[in-house]
Amino acid sequence: MTERFRIAVVGSGPGGLSAAARAAERGIPHVLLESEAHLSNTIYRYQKGKHVMDEPGILPLRSPLPFTAGSREVILGAWDDGVAALKVNVRHGAEVTAIKKQEAGHFVITTRAGTYEADNVILGIGLQGNIRKLGVPGEDLPFVQYQLDDPDEYAGETIVVIGAGDAAIENAVALSKQNEVIIVNRRDEFARAKQGNLDLILKHIDDGSITCYYGAAPEKVEALSVGRKPGRIVLATPKGRAQILCDRVIGRLGATAPRGFVESTGVQFPSKDPASVPAISPQYESNVKGLYIVGALGGYPLIKQAMNQGYEVVEYILGEKVEPADEPLLRDKFKNMPGFSTVEAALKRVQDNVRLLSHITPLQLREFMLDSDVRTPKQGDAVFRRNDYTNSFYCVVDGTVEVEVNAETGQRISLGRGEFFGEMSLISGRRRSASVFAGPGCVLVETPRRSMTKLINSVAAVKREIDLVFITRAIQQRFAPNTASADLADIVADAEICKYQADEVLFGEGDPGDSLHLVRVGSLTISRNIGGREIVLSYVPAGNYVGEMALLGDSTRSATARAAVATETVRLGADAFKKLLARDPGLRLQLQAEYRQRAAANLAMQQAGRGADIISFLMQQGVGEATDVLLIDESLCVRCDNCEKACAETHKGTSRLDREAGPTFANVHVPTSCRHCEHPHCMKDCPPDAIHRTPDGEVFIGDNCIGCGNCERNCPYGVIHMSGRKEKKPGLLSWLMFGSGSGPGEAPYAKDSKASEKKAVKCDMCKDISGGPACVRSCPTGAAIRISPEELVGYAQSRN
Structure with missing residues (x-):
């Protein structure tokens, strides 16, 4: 006879285990079906001795089972004891092969060990069975693996770990004790890692026990027939290709949902995107009534969140009303939203109104909103202004905003409910390209850069939509300001986003003119070969375009375009560009005028001689990613060090120069x-979020710095250092009478306070001083100047 239960839980991960424990605690007929001979296979397969964190710390735990940060072994032991004490009805070796809902409303669950019936089913199966591989040739070679059970099994090896999440970090750190470890991060920061792991990996990178390749990706893995190492991995890095001889490659790239099995139960996914998760209600119920999903399969991979869901879903099934653990936090977020009644209604309003957020589940939306703020500016208020250096992202929930695309004419376009803005500065790191003002009834969701970047990296559909809008608006801004987005659809469809490493050529002198490039991220140099030497003619920052000269004249390229730093462009083919010209006769005249200006500037630069070499030199120093750089004319500098002294005097005894x-x-x-970079390296991975950028562009460190040193480690230019608070400088009378401290024109007083903790210090461009940077103002000969990269060409010409 087939056994029947009120609740059947499939999978004993944290969510499923917590659900079964709560059902047992409530005395509900239940069964927990687990394919393995042990509980919680996901945690069981963690590397031995792994320290498991209990984030997010702000959430209380709701579960009959205990969970606090600790080792894998301690946590599994506590769960085994709790399951035994509660008499949870566990069936091991019960791998589920099918779940079918019957006409009578109950479910029939088929396993390899028998068949069960249940009124309700809770899926807590996780993602571990669908590991993502490297996706390159050689991904299945014998020395490539996607799991690490015991790091102590390996010693004296060179091991390459691919990934930037928690699993990759934990594997790399554990292996580094007795191996040479290289970790490969496709991004330029560890955006998805828990804070504890983030601190840990940065510490190991800083002390040299782990080598990190940022912005890198594997191209291929090859086996070697000779040599001491079994193989090598070839990486594409910002500085070109890198080959690493290694004993082992470990890919920790996450996993995807077991879609085939889940869809066979009748559960629907919102899109065909392999990374999408099933659509579920705030009560964790899928489109199949009575079938619930908790944990990583529902988009919530954190253990505490999954355990809370397991507890809550049982309460929902029993008809109880239970407030989610994050409800008070979200209530506080929404309290100022006009018409706010409940968190559930507010979340539904946001998701219904904003198409971009329709790609994530209601549960993912809750997490997204915890990181965001709801803004209700008055009509006419500035959300941000043109040339501000802010980079948060905005979604319009209700009302409208007015985007001032031309300050001189006052031309504005309106963005309404469901649209978003701020993506151009978010992606490029450049100043805001327009001013935005609140319209009537304006309700906005403002999301900080780090959280938006995490969402873009996690949900492919979100990235695709933002990229599409970015391309459309970039074309509108530069070439078709009076053309509606819908009328550009055919041109946008032909555009593509291209990526280039530093020093990589987009097109060469003499190449056929087949496309135009809008610079989306980074910057370019334009050069010509003159007398056997490559002469840099101009610098092209993000927000500008190159390649139109050859297209306007149907000729070959007159110069070489090269990435100054890691760069992304929007590439428009010749046919698409000619469509733009055909639709707007005035555009050709405008571009021809710009063409003549560029040609004249390039001709002047060709005659500048040494000036071109100066630009090349400055590009080699990374000035291409700066927004403001300090330069000193050595022919004028008298080595008085007034610049350093003035910096120290201005900043309480500590010079930033x-x-x-x-x-x-x-x-x-x-x-x-400090160069105040477009995408400041120092702002990445700052635990207290202490590094900020003013609307005028100055990057500065706030008083909430905790002295972790991450910014010092992340800055590639060595412009940040740790310093204690300096004691107050004695007054002039004390110096005259007793010789205390330093006198006028002497080195600044720099005695550390004994009670002072060291914190990060860097140039803030004297942002609170109306006269501007003290280093420049104090220079008696005018040797010190601060300029932006856009001014480099003029500066170089003046040096000729």
Whole structure:
């Protein structure tokens, strides 16, 4: 006879285990079906001795089973004890092969060990059976693996770990004790990692026990027939290709839902995207009534969240009303939204109104909103202004905003409910390209850069939609300001996003003119070969375009375009560009005028001689990603060090400038001083979010710095250092009478306070001083200047 239960739980991961434990605690007829001979196979397969964290710390735990941060073994032991004490009805070796809902309303669950019936089914099966592989040739070679059970099994090896999530970090750190470990991060930061793991990996990278390749990706893995190593991996890095001889490659790239099995139960996915998760209600119920989904399969991979869901879903099945653990936090977020009644209604309003957020589940939306803020500006208020250096992202929930695309004419376009803005600065790192003002009834969701980047990296459908809008608006802004988005659909469809590593060529001098490039991220140099030498003619930052000269004249390329730093462009083919010209006769005249200006500027630069070499030198120093850089004319500098002294005097005894350090070419010296990069490296992975950017562009460190040193490690230019608070400088009378401290024109007083903790310090461009940077103002000969990369060509010409 087939056994029948009120609740059948499939899978004993944290969510399923918690659900079964709550059912047992409530005395509900239940069964927990587990394919393995042990509980919680996901946790069981963690590497031995792994420290498991209990994030998010702000959430309380709701479960009959205990869970606090600790080792894998301790946590599994506590769960085994709890399951035994509660007398949870566990059936091991019961791999589920089918779940079918009957006309009578109950479910028939078929396993390899028998058949069961249940009124309700809770899926807690996780993602571990569908591991993502490298996706390159050689991904299945014998020395490539996708799981690490015991890091102590390996010693004296060179091991490459691919991935940037928690599993990759934990594997890399554990292996580094007795191996040479290289971790490969496709991004330029560890955006998806828990805070504890983030701190851990950065510490190991800093002390040299782990080598990290940022912005890198595998191209292929090859077996070697000779040599001491069994193989090698070839990486595409921002500096070109890198080959690493290695003993082992471990891919930790996450997993995808077991879609075939889940869909066979009748559960629907919102899209065909392999990374999408099933659509479920706030009560965790799928489109199949009575079938619930908790944990990683529902888009919530954190253990505490999954355990809370397991507890809550049982309460929902029993008809109880239970407030989600994050409800009070979200209620506080929404309290100022006009018409706010309940969190559930507010979340539904946001998701119904904003198409971009329709790609994520209601549960993912809750997490997204915890990171965001609801804004209700008054009509006419500025959300941000043109040339601001902010980079948060906005969704319009209700009302409208007015985008001022031309400040001189006052031309504005309106964005209404469901649209979003702020993507151009989010992606490019450049100043805001337009001013935005609130319209009537305006309700916005503002999301910080880090959270938006995490969402873009996690949900492919979100990335695709933002990219599509970015391309459309970039074309509108540069070439078709009076053309509606719908009328550009055919041109946008032909555009593509291209990526280039530093020093990679987009097109070469003499190549056929087949496309135009809008610079989306990074910057380019334009050069010509003159007398056997490559002469840099101009610098092209994000937000500008190159390649139109050859298209306007149907000729070959007159110069070479090269990425100054890692760069992304929107490529428009010749046919698409000609469609734009055909639709707007005035556009050709405008571009021809710009063409003549560029040609004249390029001709002047060709005659600049040494000026072109100066630009090449500055590009080599990374000035291409700067927004403001300090330069010193060595022919004028008298080495008085007034610049350093003034910096120290302005900043309580600690100078942010090292005049002597840094390279020099043709009397142009680049001292060690902050460049206020487009995408500041220092802002990545700052635990207290202490590093900010003012609307004018100055990057500064707030008083909430905790002295972790992440920014110092992340800065590639050595412009940040840790310093204690300096004691107050004695007054002039004390110096005159007792010789205390330093006098006028002497080195600044720099005695650390004994009670002071060291914190990060860097140039803030004297942002609170109306006269501007003290280093420039104090220079008696005018040797010190601060310029933006856009001014480099003019500066180089003046040096000729």
